Amino acid sequence: MNRLFLCFAAFVLLTISAFRTTLPETTAAAPKAEAKHIKWLTIQEAYALTQKKPKKFVVDVYTDWCGWCKVMDRETFSKAAIVDYVNENFYPVRLNAEQKQDITLGKETFKYVSTGNRGVHELAAALLRNQMSYPTTVFLDEKFQLIQPIPGYLEPRTFHQIITYFGNNYHQKEPFDQFKSGTYAKEYQATLAGK
Numbered sequence: 646m647n648r649l650f651l652c653f654a655a656f657v658l659l660t661i662s663a664f665r666t667t668l669p670e671t672t673a674a675a676p677k678a679e680a681k682h683i684k685w686l687t688i689q690e691a692y693a694l695t696q697k698k699p700k701k702f703v704v705d706v707y708t709d710w711c712g713w714c715k716v717m718d719r720e721t722f723s724k725a726a727i728v729d730y731v732n733e734n735f736y737p738v739r740l741n742a743e744q745k746q747d748i749t750l751g752k753e754t755f756k757y758v759s760t761g762n763r764g765v766h767e768l769a770a771a772l773l774r775n776q777m778s779y780p781t782t783v784f785l786d787e788k789f790q791l792i793q794p795i796p797g798y799l800e801p802r803t804f805h806q807i808i809t810y811f812g813n814n815y816h817q818k819e820p821f822d823q824f825k826s827g828t829y830a831k832e833y834q835a836t837l838a839g840k
Contacts, residue, residue, distance in 0.1 A: 692751070703783070703811075705739045706783060706794075711779040711780060721800060730809065744757065806821075
């Protein structure tokens with residue numbers, strides 16, 4: 646029985662190695678296209694960077710238990726056009742609204758506040774104007790001033806419209822609905838479709 650098993654195992658190994666050697670070399674040696682990712686920072690890292698090179702912030706406020714946060718990670722934050730635009734035009738920050746570590750920004754320290762079963766971080770509460778909803782995407786200007794929090798899951802097209810609206814200061818020139826149907830349709834429509 647052992648001899649039969651050894652013969653069968655040898656046959657399987659020879660068969661597998663035969664298939665491996667018949668693969669074209671270009672396929673085996675071809676580099677895999679690496680997926681693009683948003684280069685997330687902590688809020689402290691982004692705050693320090695903006696002191697040297699001012700840039701707007703996009704802050705993803707999430708919790709570990711938030712299902713829509715995970716969907717947004719998978720469906721929205723993975724799109725190449727979004728990754729490219731965010732990495733180029735913003736300091737992207739991920740902030741767990743329930744993290745327990747203190748956060749010091751400049752001279753101010755924000756702490757975790759326990760409220761029964763769950764608590765909330767003071768910085769998350771401040772950024773969300775105490776309207777705790779996850780996910781919420783928060784936009785801050787180059788001086789760390791709040792532009793606007795946007796609660797809820799944002800599908801890729803809507804998110805791309807929003808980041809280009811704030812990223813290129815269209816929010817200072819025209820209403821969002823006008824931007825979507827006019828400027829965005831002319832300048833950015835094909836960008837998201839192509840990536």
